[in-house]
Amino acid sequence: MTALGRSTVQVGPLGLGAAGIGNLYTAMSDRQAYDTVSAAWLRGIRYFDTAPHYGLGLSERRLGEALRQFPREEYTVSTKVGRRLEPAGPAHEHGDDLADGFAVPADHRRVWDFSADGVRRTLESSLERLGLDRVDVVYLHDPDDHAEQAFREGYPALERLRGEGVIGAIGAGMNQAGMLTRFVRETDVDVVLCAGRHTLLDQRASAELLPAAVERGVSVVVGGAFNSGLLADPRPGATYDYARADAGTLARALAMKEAAERHGVTLRAAALAYCAAHPAVASVLVGARSSAEVHDCADQFATPVPGALWRELRETGLLPDGGVYGR
Numbered sequence: 001m002t003a004l005g006r007s008t009v010q011v012g013p014l015g016l017g018a019a020g021i022g023n024l025y026t027a028m029s030d031r032q033a034y035d036t037v038s039a040a041w042l043r044g045i046r047y048f049d050t051a052p053h054y055g056l057g058l059s060e061r062r063l064g065e066a067l068r069q070f071p072r073e074e075y076t077v078s079t080k081v082g083r084r085l086e087p088a089g090p091a092h093e094h095g096d097d098l099a100d101g102f103a104v105p106a107d108h109r110r111v112w113d114f115s116a117d118g119v120r121r122t123l124e125s126s127l128e129r130l131g132l133d134r135v136d137v138v139y140l141h142d143p144d145d146h147a148e149q150a151f152r153e154g155y156p157a158l159e160r161l162r163g164e165g166v167i168g169a170i171g172a173g174m175n176q177a178g179m180l181t182r183f184v185r186e187t188d189v190d191v192v193l194c195a196g197r198h199t200l201l202d203q204r205a206s207a208e209l210l211p212a213a214v215e216r217g218v219s220v221v222v223g224g225a226f227n228s229g230l231l232a233d234p235r236p237g238a239t240y241d242y243a244r245a246d247a248g249t250l251a252r253a254l255a256m257k258e259a260a261e262r263h264g265v266t267l268r269a270a271a272l273a274y275c276a277a278h279p280a281v282a283s284v285l286v287g288a289r290s291s292a293e294v295h296d297c298a299d300q301f302a303t304p305v306p307g308a309l310w311r312e313l314r315e316t317g318l319l320p321d322g323g324v325y326g327r
Contacts (some may be wrong), residue, residue: 002282004219005190007169009136011076013276014301015047016040016294017223017285018063022055027103030062032290037066039291043298049193049285051080051141052122053110055102057129064130077132080141080173081122082154083110101242114146114154123161134166139173139193147179155187175224177209184212191282196224196241200231200256200274201249206323210280219282222275231271252318259312268296269303278324
């Protein structure tokens with residue numbers, strides 16, 4: 001277990017990202033969600049990340065229900081603020097939420113709100129859905145277009161909640177590296193969650209974010225290790241950053257897969273090992289949607305990746321020189 005920044009909150013090297021159990025893209029049963037979390041626990045995973053955004057609160061409700069079987073002091077939960085959920089009106093007017101990626105009824109709407117009041121209200125609602133009296137980590141969620149309010153109001157609100165002992169660690173979670181670097185340099189965050197920008201296919205976090213995190217003593221949690229699917233199973237039609245992968249990116253992923261197999265490992269194992277290798281990284285989140293996927297991710301994460309693979313990927317230009325490769 002590793003402490004997040006200067007906090008006392010501990011996370012393990014592999015965590016479960018709970019967007020999938022919020023019906024990301026396709027629906028699953030409550031039983032499948034419960035079994036997914038239970039399998040994660042069985043494999044030693046003790047860090048679980050969720051958000052109100054994931055299935056309009058469904059992820060939080062399902063995660064809380066599944067975690068109720070385990071001792072509270074033995075696991076770490078993070079959730080997020082910035083998207084406040086409000087009832088959407090009469091039930092007969094509801095469509096679905098697939099425009100935002102989740103196969104759930106659109107019975108609530110998301111309201112961007114990084115105000116101090118919004119942060120507290122959103123957290124209170126999350127605790128209700130989770131059925132918990134506290135969460136360990138709270139992230140400002142995707143403040144890309146709301147930077148001024150996030151830095152002026154949202155971050156200070158989290159800092160006060162941390163000071164009051166309501167939460168143990170604070171940070172920001174985004175799909176970009178630039179603003180996360182600003183959080184690391186200009187605030188007293190404990191951790192940042194960087195999704196999709198520290199992977200075999202996208203090394204943008206390596207330029208400034210990861211070095212700044214090491215310098216400032218801030219932890220990094222990595223999400224999107226498979227870039228939304230392509231690095232898990234590169235094939236025509238696979239998704240990359242939540243859209244269909246273009247031909248060039250697909251060809252690069254397939255070349256990496258062939259190289260990995262020549263060295264006796266899967267591309268999934270290499271993708272997870274790459275994410276975990278940098279000294280700034282405290283944990284890697286996997287978005288498993290079933291117990292089988294959890295077991296596969298845990299197996300791949302535990303697989304040693306030979307140094308010869310990293311050398312081949314650098315020599316063939318599939319990875320840049322100078323990175324940190326292998327655990």
